Amino acid sequence: MLIKVFTTKNYKYLLFSLLAGLLFLLVNFGFYYRNYQLTTNLLGVDEKEYGTYSNEKMSAKLLLSSVLKNTGNHIGVFHLKPLSEFTASTIIKWHKMLGVNINDPANNYYKDKYDTLYNPAHEDAAPNFIHFILITASIMLIVVQTFKRKIPLQVKLLVFTIIFQGLFFCFYLKYQPFHTRLQTAMFLLAVPLICYAVTLLSNHFKKLFYWTTPFIFVYALMIVQGNLNHPLNAEISKSRSEKYFMAKPWLHDEYAGISQKINTLKYTNVGLTLGDGDNDFEYALFTNCYSQPINPVYIEVNNYTQKAHHFTSNVDCIVSTAANKPFIDYQGKRFYNQNAGNKLIYLYR
CATH class of the missing domain: 3.40.1010 (Cobalt-precorrin-4 Transmethylase; domain 1)
Structure with missing residues (x-):
């Protein structure tokens, strides 16, 4: 949107964005006002609660630790528990090599201990393993292709935005075993990036991707149908x-x-x-x-x-x-x- 505004000098696009933001503020004004009355904070978070979410200390090693722990949350496949257990043990070993306490309360929310949880059908902790692999592969492919062809500026900005979001998330927030649900927005933002990366593939790999896609949908259906909290296959006779x-x-x-x-x-x-x-x-x-x-x-x-x-x-x-x-x-x-x-x-x- 901003690129189009500055290249065309048509500022009506910017006006639409400002109107959308104003509408959002008007709809939520009552909530913000109530929050400010209770906590003197528009988001409704008091000082005590604020400290429970944000990292109390940070360094290069601790940032790497946070990235590893959040990545580990996404390494898990339905009916393949050993993969999740192997990931957890590997990440724990890496932390020992780094000399970092993986369960430090200063970087773990509510004193949560690191755990991959292996709940692939849990709506709060389900890993996005396939999506994570696709995003990682897409970013690597686009970075390599920048040295071989001209990549649109919008794509480069999208890559930067996704990487920055991920790093800032790990830098700012303490680790939670349930972080996968909070990272949904970032994963959705990466969908156009994956689609663009597919266009860079050779015909052979494109066909492979197309043949694989139906299996991805079937796997997703299995997760939704077997939702631990709200399964779709619940008995009709139940109240x-x-x-x-x-x-x-x-x-x-x-x-x-x-x-x-x-x-x-x-x-x-x-x-x-x-x-x-x-x-x-x-x-x-x-x-x-x-x-x-x-x-x-x-x-x-x-x-x-x-x-x-x-x-x-x-x-x-x-x-x-x-x-x-x-x-x-x-x-x-x-x-x-x-x-x-x-x-x-x-x-x-």
Whole structure:
């Protein structure tokens, strides 16, 4: 876009871009205003939370470490676990050679330890192995071809943008095992680059690529159909709530029981106090809020969001995954535990 503006001197293209940016700001103005009220930050990140995401220290070795760890997240193939395990062990050995602690909390989010996770069908951690190979091969091919032919400036800028994005991502953000989902935008940006690289191939390699493409689509379909959290092959007979807990079916009965109780008693303001585990799903309690208004009210909040006024609302009951105790006192009223025999979630009223 910018290249076209400066070469043609037709600034109406720039006007369209500015209007698109202005429209984006207008649509999201309410969110930015709320964020600024709570944290004095438009993005809604306070100083404490900010430090949990960005690298606390950086050097050439640590940047290489971050690149290796993020690359390792993408080395994995469906039904080929040994490849992922080999990648993990190799990257760990390289870190020992570099003299870098692969699990340094200063460079790993929330003290996460390096792990390839081998969850090729997990929507948060699925590796983009084939896509990663195609991007790497495309960039290498284009770089080689720059010495043999004239490569359009747009293509060179795209290559630079993708490489810069990847390096800046590794430089700025701490490592997470779930980084593959955050790198989706960069992978999508590389699709035109792959398409251009194919045009540089000889006819023999083009035919090979075309014959390989259907297998790539079939592999992608296998990943989508076997999605660990939301598989497409879920049984039609299963209820909506059962499908929601497809990856963790042992949670369904407790959540469904409490949700049904809330609906039966027609509670409107539901107090929530949730733990820090992986099994806290408030959404499952409010799936019917369109037909019956239900207002979640977070209580016992100890972070910056406690400044929001809705934490002081009266509640009809309290749902907790943080504590299993006989009762909870809130705003001068005592709520008694109705599900002390549960293992995860409890209703107090």
